[in-house]
Amino acid sequence: MPIFRRTATRRTLLAALGTAAIASRWPSADAATAGATGLDAPAKKDLAMRLVSSAENSSLDWEAQYPYIEDIGDGRGYTGGIIGFCSGTGDMLALVELYTNRVPGNVLAGCLPALRAVDGTASHEGLAPGFPAAWRKAALTSAFRKAQRDERDRGYFDPAVARAKKDGVGTLGQFVYYDAMVMHGPGTDPLCFGGIRARARTHAATPTDGGNETTYVNAFLDARVWAMKQEEAHSDVTRVETAQRVFLKAGNLDLDTPLKWKVYGDGYAID
Template identity: 30%
Template sequence: MKRKLAWVGMGAALAGCAGGGELGDESTGALQQGADCAYSVTTNTYNGPDYWGTIVFKNTGSAAMTSPTVAFTVPSGVTCDHDEAGWTHTQSGTTCTYSRTTGLTVGAGASYTFYYSTTSSSSFTAGSVRISDPSCGGTTPPPSTGLTTGQRKVAEGLTSIWENDTPALAYAYAENIGDGRGYTNGRAGFCTGTGDAIQVIECYRSLRASGNLMSKYMPGLTTINNRFLSTGQNQAGTSELDSLGNWRSDWAASYNNATTQADFKSCQDQVVERLYFTPALNEAKKWGLTSALSKAAFYDAYINHGSLSAFIKAANNALGNSAQVAPAVGTNGITESAFLQKFLEKRRDVLYADSTWREAVDRVAVYEKLRRQGNWSFSTAVRNDVRARDCWGTTYPASGYTVRQINPDGTWSTPSSSTYSCN
């Protein structure tokens, strides 16, 4: 489980850093540096006895690639562990992402042979191979399908309340909150000690060479990330970063500078899209949940915990679907409302059982209130004026989040008064 604990005024912001979570081992997808390119993979092998993988891809587009990124998945428990000259890599769950440390041109119609190594002595085929490059088009992936623009703004605004006590996405935020995960940063609480902050900086470096205040931190981030991968433990230390500059100041300045803001924002958005939002929508689709409310609840849990597997398994078990048949909704009379209810109850129990998480249990209550109200599509304004104790009893502590109102179009305000209720 990943934790982030910070206080903004009287509101508790408790959220998660990305990286390998303790609630599951599922892959959350590759970070895409730049846009998907037109390409074909002509060779994809991994020879276990030699610990050696080969991926050959052909640029089938009309423009040359200038700094390609290669991302792919490996079997669970396998670690990518080698960088060929000119390459560096990060790993999040089962996804390995290799990016260039120097320029590399792969002309239109040309092929490139990429080599990698892992800890596996068994042969396999790399999964979900993706080749991307800043020269292949825009830098921001298209929005995930399944939510309207307004619904997505509501979903992201709710999670931002738990992150920073405001529906406004806090791209400039950076702080060491003492939770054992290094610096916590940006709109989704990307952490330097859990493998996702480094992906933001890698992306940003590929987009902006000049005026990039964060590039100098890559050696320190790489050292920390390698330690994270080799030990499997979140990394609290920041000394490798502190010796290179003022991380908090440079992170904030990268967003607050009008020249660099668009690129820095784009990279944070890309990591959220790849690691959290798209996987959340995919999980909802897999289990047969179609509403904006269920998708928002899944997204928030992904940001908070990094995985949904334990919650989904528990919901299925509680509803008599111990075989984990998907889609669950429609199986043996299971409804979306019943599935979401059990999902939220399991998440509530996990938060409450942990002394650090306990003060954030109210974030689950909002989704339960909306479920009881039947506001499945966010067609009416959403308020977080509800506590876990309002839904499930007085044993739950009050988290102290500031009450906000988010309208169906995503605009928001701070109500002058509120009445706490779960109905």
Template identity: 35%
Template structure:
């Protein structure tokens, strides 16, 4: 359910958008795939490398040299990492692979789990967050902002640092998650660009789930800011396509 919620925030529905790719002009280069892998942060490179190990002759392999060049740039070189001029043809190749090769879709699903779901479980566990809703909140935060410091202002380590002093002063997991979402939403709303403030609605929906006490994420789940209600479904059927 956590993956379906975040997919709704990212794509407007709970379907896995393996073929999605777009330059959002958010200083991350191309954003693509089931959880928004990006050329600017280097996780898209990892997806293509994993795919190429299993399918050497694929339509994305020719882009590896440029993807590696971008990933090798300093984290401070935001302009350099967001440059897509050397990636002409990547969007068409990505969509072709996603539409025609089940292996590529499977690689995306596996990498999403390794890069985002597992770190979410680890970070949540470190602060005593165990509920499905809590894990979903951590997962969505990491998908949007990263579990490392790629995003210098808004990222999981910084949020944990800012909420650390509240861990023992709030009423259990619910209280802590409330503080985490409050700080995250304020950071998004106050960020000086046109990207993060517009995405604050996803945090409002998570706050509504928390206020409703739906810690087990029992469907149906209404995400009011996105006008979507998630009904019961087999998550594995959606996200693993071998």
């Protein structure tokens, strides 16, 4: 089976690391998003991150995830950071390369040869045991935190939102695309974002193609559920059925607060 981008939920040990208090002092809003609309708007983007974090981290505090790193046993090597960059799927390598271009000689720079060697595998060869500690040390710097946000945007957020806007869907649909791209990756394989979108379009037209927005987003969620159920690590579909589908059924296409949802049986609310 090929290695796809994301994994099921991870319940982190960050409280034991004492990172939550530090994270509250880490500003994350980028000036470039000022004046943006839809999911690009700073408040909506933060909302999207909190929604994703509820599924990925069982917490709304996404800014506490910069230092997070562990192997959760899903065949993707180490998983770390604010969206779960993985050593086995290329995006962790891209992140560390970006950080090293900006800060040569950083604490992670020496790990680049090993990250290149393990890309596409679950291996820790050349990384264990020092890589997790180096990652957490790097996460204390504003440069590495910004690199995580920038790589999140380049690889996942910006492409997802741009594609959603071209398809004519609003803020909720843009989030639906983003969450799918984070979990499944941007590829065209049937179990990746592009394949999920293609499957959805066989059942409903996008608004840009003359379709109804609610009907199309429902079709996309149906295709996403199908894809999730094909892989054991993704087989719990509550992040769709008791979260995104709930917002859609309520007609909340603008993803306005207040919001209430459940993921993996845990309830969340944003006022």
